[in-house]
Amino acid sequence: MSNPDILRENTADPFAGERLKLSPFHERQAALNLRDAWSSWNGYKFADYYYDVDYEYFNIRNTCGTYDICPMQKYLIEGPDAMAMLNRMVTRDVSKLRINRVTYCCWCTDTGRMIDDGTIFRLGEEQYMLTCGSPSIAWLRKSCVGFDEVSVTEHTENLAALSLQGPTSFATLKNMGFDQVAELKPFGILRLPFDGTEIMISRTGFTGDLGYELWIDPKHALAMWDALYVAGEHFGIQPYGESATNMARLEAGFLMPYMEFNEALKTINFEYDHTPLELDLAWIVDFKKPHFNGRSALLKQKQEGLTRKLLKLDIEGNKTAEEAILYNNEACSHEIGYVTSAMWSPAVKANIAFAFVDTNALGGDIWAEIYHYKELRPHRKMALCQISDKPFWVNPRARQTPPGLT
Template sequence: MPLKVELQPSNVIDHVHTGILQTPFHSRTSALNINQAWANWNGYASALSFHDEHIEYFATRNTTAVFDVSPMRKYRFTGADAEAMLNRMVTRDVSKQKVDTVAYNVWCTDAGRVIDDGTLFRLTDDDFMLCCADPCLDWFLLAAVGFNDVSISDISDDIASLALQGPTSCALLKALGFDGIDNCKPFQIVRFPFGSGELMISRTGYTGDLGYELWVDPADAVALWDALFSTGELYGIQPMGEDSLDMARLEAGFIAPDVEFHGALGTVNRHHDHSPFELGLSWIVNFKKGHFTGREALLKEKESGEHRHLLRLDIEGNKPAEHSILYAGENCEKEIGYVTSAMWSPVVKANIAYGLVEAKYVKGPIWAEIYHQKELRWVRKVARCTVMNRPFWAPDRAKATPPPDC
């Protein structure tokens, strides 16, 4: 008897979306997006820039910028086994994380290769929210095998979120009546009544500056946006897109998926994925907590020391080293790595980059082969690279509690 398969049309399956989706803030972001320049982030329209990415970028350094983070994937882990399950999956010790705090994490394959990174919110003793750039539900469900009392759900569409970033962000929130927000410490969570429910505010962000992320019911999203922009005019508020956010995160020394690393589950070629050690994330790999996925492979890698290193580079000159190959000498004979991200930093006044370099060459010398255009003609330049041990941009206000108003 021949196999017969009857497929349901997508319009009768409630979880299958057709076409680009709109975030809860789209009525406001689309009205301000003069360029109508959009990217597809997890099926949602995400602004690349609204008018000029440099103006938006400077708002994160001088006033306040707002980025719609709603397309980020958000997952809820609840139950008595939630902590133990997460502790086996991620590289940090979840048992040490306090309630109402946020912790940056990565999770790996058994081979110690990074699947994705994200932020873990501990809401109560047995209630967590994990946010990441790309969908990971299948891996989370697989990681939960063997734990009887843990429930995992995709709540991405149930929460609208904004990143409010810049030196006047705290002053703006105080002006909106969120009393005590200035006492919120980095990576802490506080809550306030808002609209029909509650506004959760975490002192987190992706710019390396003073900033917060706001989490609210989608029904109250427009009211939150309007409140921010009506009061925020005096605080220099600007919407920002992905292009300006990418500039800020590079200055801050933050990595980006599909830029600095490929998620291991989506990598076609062997060795084109990455370990936490290669990405400079050894500080969040905790071997003292006991077993976690990838522990054995990562321990061997740590002991060998033969892994690549993602380095922060200060490159001579003012021509960004985008897509450049890195060499051990000025003659460009020995290839030792490549640049993942590069830009001329307006605030730091430096030519900065991230470069992935083979282990035995990390102490230098390192040279970048840069190609740039001059009046439509391509010019080749070889520039010396200096390794920087700290983020390019890390103002004191980012960690100060209470932070200054400007």
Template sequence: MTDQRHHFRQPLQRSPFHPRIEAANVLNAWAPWAGYTTALNFGDVAMEHSAIRSTASVYDVSPMIKYAIEGPDAVAYLDRLTLRRVAGMPVGGVQYTAWCNDAGHVLDDGTLFRFDETRFRLCCQERHLPWLLDSAIGFDVTIRDVTEEVAGLSLQGPTSFAVLKAAGAAELADLKPFRMAEVRLGPVGPVTVSRTGFTADLGYELWVAPERALDLWDHLMISGRLHGIRPVGTEALNIARIEAGFITANADFVCAEHALRPDRARQPDEIGLDWMVDLDKGPFNGRAAIRAARRDRTLKWALVGLDIEGNISAEGSIVYLGGRKEVGQITAAVWSPTTKRNIALAQLLRPWHRDAGDKLRVEIYALRELQYHKLMLPARVVKRPFFNPPRRRATPPAMF
């Protein structure tokens, strides 16, 4: 589409991998994500989830919003913007981070990639250009939306390194979690590979120019044939990410700039991101508010993992203390095939994230043949991730 005026004819954009995804999407299970049409599944969610946990899976992450942040002040700017310390980040490092407004309310979380001394890329769920530009006043830094300039493919699962080795990147054996490297993959040419992902399993994300996307897909599929590779959709990935205990913006928390109801905004401590707040690194957006909330004990919410009795998944349920008092709601839930537990992420009013003991109950309306079965199932707060295998971090990684 060269004439940009015609965009309305195709309201959802197509990812650079679309031709391959379309061919494999045998049930035509599509859903919009950030303005792109994306696959919900490729015909069998259980088999796809099984590939994530047993072999290798590919998931198209091209719709992720990506901003290039570059310039002599990039480090200072990012340290001012985000919660974690950026100055100490090595070149080739990747950081899971988040950023807040002045009230200390989380605007989004995302992944920060450092390419060299002055060049970074920030990947996130939502759009933030005005915020990023306004925050750059006074810094020698440029910020550009590069979403459409970078195609991303997530390769996750115990055989993902075996696939990459077969694809010609044996040197990735040395790549540690949250590091990236540039490799040449046979017919694809240069590919940036980061050891990152959304599954809590061994896995990598591969970044290429859009015009190399189909070659990358084809090369991985050929290289992975003996290693059980298969494309997976959002439904299977979502199961894996809940097992990993990862949160998603505007699903498990509401981005502060999107919150229509002001009481929906959350501080990092209220969505389980307290560990990334570096109060000692120098000034950053939201620091005073976060510090004050901790000091004055005004934090209201906490985000926890729940282990719920039974085997009926609890999406959208209200959480009670005893039988009556509402103390929170479930933001994501699934019967976990990997852990054989009924797990969920939930927002709980403080102090019940800590003090509820065995008193939490989850109200589930299970629709079975046109009738609801109303259940009040006991639940308890457990540590996240629900699933955290040693193979996730092993360096060099195992072949399966």
């Protein structure tokens, strides 16, 4: 006679723990992913694109689209010492963050190398939520040492999150019945009743345009999706994936991990990681506040000067400078840097890129050595680069309150 317990053990899926998790929105997204184009992010099955990357990019720029941010890591930091703990961990002054506001931040090792960047939501007097691209629970718990009244809770699977971006995003939310969103300022938080629970709406995003992020209990995720898509039916709402996101964020001048920077705790080669100052993030490093991780090293680097810096480049021609090496002359006699991200921008009508450049070379010419294929044959060209001091593309409506209907 067979043992039922043994039978259950033998018939269980031995790979269950290795399979990609499904987002609370997956059922709806799978039906719309006509190309079945999936990748992975933090153990979740994640859409690279749904139908066509360029089509999805133009949805972001001309109508509105949804981007699943459920795989993004979310942590609750709570208690009387929550603010002090975060203020010691990140480079920005968290004490200035008001309730129902969001701020962008980064955190470093003691040597000033950047571990990750993310956003801090202040949800209450002693409650914060940190979001970031990669798992950070171990570093957060280490950062709690010395603070007796603070707790860190992994919150990723307890909160479904959907980014709604584009010029018709506000019109869609208004049509959904959320009239109060009209007065929501950039980086503000609003809580409203929905489907017998509460929806949190933040005016945040990663595209440089008008946009919001919607946060809700996973049990109500599909109801929120359905209501959102009904409301946005006549406003061009479509889902978009990682590839279109990468296009929009580069135009807006936003950094992407593993493209502009390596996470310090996962980098093997010496100085293949970066500091916030090298990444042109000095504006979120507050030397006026008390001690924070990496302060001494960053202050020393500021005083001694940078040897390399991330720049935004406008490159002549229309051949994308992906993986291009940079030189100080057309003859390629002296290498001065390299491109991290590049694209032909439909919105800007220009060839744009992020690139690390030796600071000693600034003030002279910057040339990109670009290789491209034409009818299966490789071609090489040298393109002159101009430094851009501002994001390549930001629409004024991203800052307007109320944003107006489009």
